[in-house]
Amino acid sequence: MDRKRLSRRDFLRIGALTAAGVALGGCAQPTPETEVVEVEVTRIVEGTPVVEIEEVEVPVEVTREVPAAPEETVIEFWNGIGPPEGVLMQDLMNRFEDSQTEVKIEQWTTEWEAFYTKIRTTYAEGVGPDLAVTHPRYQARYGGTVFQPIDDLVDADPEIDSSMFSGSAWEACFYEGKQYALPIDIHMFALYCNVGLFEAAGLDLPKTENELVEAAKALTEAPDQWGLFTRYSGGGLFWEWLGYLAHRGQKGVLSEDGTKAAFNNDAGIGALQRMYDNIYTDKTGWGPVEGLDSYQAFMSQTCAMRNGGTWEKFAWDTIQDLRYTSIMFMPEEPGTWGSSHLFVFPQMGTDEATQGAWDAAKFILKNFSVEWGVRGGHVPALLEAAEDPEYTGLKEMQGFRDSVPYIVYLPRVPQHEEVSEAIIGNLNAAMGGEKGIEEALNDAASKVNDILGA
């Protein structure tokens, strides 16, 4: 039997007709609903009125149900805090959502690199979250654009006041006189010490830099045990160097007015030299050749001390027989890198959404700050929470609490990323042996001054 084959022309005809039909169907105007009714019509026939019944098509009155206005406001919350605290923040937001019915939260949690890339590239299209978490240094660049001032929101809310928060955390929310954020916490570096290794060696915890160096030497039995992990590359090198710098009386890397570099001096050189000597002269810390994972080294108790952040507590707590504590870096002349997590309100949506975001942030701060400190590891910005016995009962975090008045923030200038890159690149070169320490710091300062236009 001969089958009729579909030719290419027929296929195209059918396809075009189908597409046209779909398009026309979509464009067709809806016909009004009508019904046929019988009406009495009186006509005069040869002078005599005659009543006739006629069928007439008339429109039908249709009553449609208008959907009720939505009862809840949906807000978007973007969060760059990675695990484990990032998961905790998700949980706290869920608990806020469960506590009321007016605000629903759509959350996006990622890591910082992806967060900042997305929030700044979507800004140009007017897309963004109603609530987000950020760091103080980004306000210089994004304040007034991605991050909107919240002075009006603060002034209008009697439940939020500067006296409720740690001074440095509250100040971190301001840039050029405008407030852009509410502070969640303060986090910084302090010196984690393996208590067991110190006791076994019969040593006291160091209070001065000299004691730190001597303790590190006494606790080093390379390659099986190291006294002090010192960073030799990356952004963490910059943070750690800020602590050694502050210990020498230099708080920060820029001049007071933030217009030029102020670190290529005796303090800067001395700080970097001390770090270099830790690794290559005293050999109390490993270098790139050994390439140990610093977290694993402290957890496996092959490293006695490390300058580390509040968030590292989670890793140490997973090791049952790891006895550790934290002390300020260094009590004799304290100073350490620090930062804060801040709630910002990009205000991309409606006023209702902004209000919902404000309510969510306030709820988290007032009800969960203690939990954020205990389970998140960071020092709560809310004073009441920072003094709560449940949080102060974490004795191993005392070094971080003691460090709060002495933290040094990263440069808060619009070009902070270029400035950081110039410094980090040269610190890496010095620690990697590519440049002398003084040469590296002078090159960094020269670049920073070019960037700042000094």
Place this chain on the structure above:
Amino acid sequence: MPNIRLPRWLRGQAGRETLAALALLAPYLIIFIVWQIYPIFYGLWLSLTNLDLLSPGETQFVGLDNYARIFSDEFVGISLLNTLYFTAGSVLVGTVLALVLALAMNTTSVGGRWLKWVCFVPYIVTTSASAIIWQRIYAGRYGILNQVLNGVGLPNIAWLENTHTAMPAVIVVAIWNELGYRALILLAGIQNISMEVQESAMLDGAGRWARLRYITLPLLRPILFFVLTMAIIGSFQVFSLVLVMTSQWGDVYGGNPLYRTLTIVMYVYAQAFKLLDMGYGAALSWMLFAIIMIVTLIQMKAVGGQE
């Protein structure tokens, strides 16, 4: 109904076939023009402006300022040299190895078929996964490679932190990723060479090496040209492999250690999406396009033209 007179090339049987072809190609062409052609030329426009994503309303036409800046930017030179280093290593070494592999696979034995499967597996592993796997292999004291070295009495090497070994380490991963794919393409070319030609040469007393040099390689030239061209274009655009393998927290440009692995696309990304200087990033992209175009044209003259 108006009498529409079609152009000559659309009339008749040939014209109807042309119309049918256009109709079938239309969906792809529309997507291609909207999502590829338009952004390319929009990027050209951007390269002539000072667009900052945070203040798009203040964009101004700056002419060739972004292009002039390229010549005084030290990181352009650094990233281009690194990219050339990566390209030379991954393309030249990788293609030679792929050719050797293709010759080894040119057999109907079980071993040849097994070799094809094994060598193609790295190609289907995503770049990011490859980078993470090899980070573990290259890791310091407890990395697999250093464990092997220690086992034979050799000291550790900080593969990704040593300025001399970081880029070669990345090149090895790039070769590992692409080897199977290139070898299969070359194998297809080898198997297309007529057996009669090979047999004639054997009858004339040509040995294996002579047949390879005077018959196989010349006849493989078009395929080799294709493989080299695609490899060079891909190598110039290397990004995710290096980013995942060598980036550290706090980087802006990346390319650790000490910018030794900073490639041109990584630098474009940093300028456009971290520092939000879209105009300069676009200018750098067009510079890269021009370089790739020139290299490809030179290649066509030197290799393809000798057919």
